[in-house]
Amino acid sequence: MNHPMPTELNLHRVSRVLEISFDDGSNFKLPAEYLRVYSPSAEVQGHGPDTRVLQVGKEDVNIERIEPVGNYAVVLHFDDGHNTGIYSWETLYNLGKHYDDLWAEYLKELEAAGHKHKEPAS
Numbered sequence: 001m002n003h004p005m006p007t008e009l010n011l012h013r014v015s016r017v018l019e020i021s022f023d024d025g026s027n028f029k030l031p032a033e034y035l036r037v038y039s040p041s042a043e044v045q046g047h048g049p050d051t052r053v054l055q056v057g058k059e060d061v062n063i064e065r066i067e068p069v070g071n072y073a074v075v076l077h078f079d080d081g082h083n084t085g086i087y088s089w090e091t092l093y094n095l096g097k098h099y100d101d102l103w104a105e106y107l108k109e110l111e112a113a114g115h116k117h118k119e120p121a122s
Helices: 032-037 089-097 099-112
Strands: 006-012 017-022 027-031 063-069 073-078 086-088
Touching: 006 063, 017 032, 017 089, 027 032, 027 089, 032 073, 032 099, 073 089, 086 089, 089 099
Parallel strands: none
Antiparallel strands: 006 017, 017 027, 063 073, 073 086
């Protein structure tokens, strides 16, 4: 399956944003918190349908480093110790493309679980 390939990947540590551009002209600015709570790892996604684990208290998380995995993905090493998610280019593209809907869904899940999302420290 052909899917867009990244042309540029930049980590903005101060703003905690991963900026990624793709060869179809798309450019996404993905907050570290968003990438952490939607990690493709089994720890977050679970081991089957409807087993995703709600991530709480990740507002101030940042990415410490990015490790390439072949020519198809990266591992993001977060400063809370999480580093088991392999973010394929397709996963990153889909997280960018569906950011608004996925972020709104996450905020609703937090609220339903009795948690209040706080603004990250600046």
